[in-house]
Amino acid sequence: MLKNWNVLATASERQERALRSLLFPFGIFKESGFRGTLIGFVSNLQTFLESLKELGETDPQSLQALGQVVPIDRTFSFSAANFIERAKEAIAPYLETIDNEKIYVRVKRRGYKGRISSVVFQ
Numbered sequence: 001m002l003k004n005w006n007v008l009a010t011a012s013e014r015q016e017r018a019l020r021s022l023l024f025p026f027g028i029f030k031e032s033g034f035r036g037t038l039i040g041f042v043s044n045l046q047t048f049l050e051s052l053k054e055l056g057e058t059d060p061q062s063l064q065a066l067g068q069v070v071p072i073d074r075t076f077s078f079s080a081a082n083f084i085e086r087a088k089e090a091i092a093p094y095l096e097t098i099d100n101e102k103i104y105v106r107v108k109r110r111g112y113k114g115r116i117s118s119v120v121f122q
Contacts, residue, residue, distance in 0.1 A: 002030050002039055005075070007048065010067035011036040018065035026051065036067070045071045 007027070011019040016036055023029045027042035042048040049071065056063045074093075078086040095103065 005039040007040040008070045009038045015065035
């Protein structure tokens with residue numbers, strides 16, 4: 001697994017191999033340990049996302065393997081027991097920047113089925 005990563009990508013159903021091929025030219029992508037989910041490092045997130053957008057506009061079929069792509073600027077390690085505490089720590093710096101505005105955190109869980117509830121955390 002990559003130590004430093006700034007992109008998470010999910011594959012469309014049964015498209016893992018095609019997703020790796022699609023993303024290979026843009027950076028370093030490795031298996032995350034979860035089915036259909038890759039983590040990667042690209043040198044410039046903005047350029048990467050714009051390139052995918054342009055590719056989709058010129059050849060929509062070329063992105064068929066891509067389910068979702070999410071830019072990542074912070075990661076943290078956790079266990080099922082300390083997830084909420086660790087997530088609060090990771091979110092804290094963002095709260096300082098929004099100054100009394102409401103914030104919504106979307107959690108898409110991979111793993112820990114039955115032990116971490118995305119609905120409860122959100």
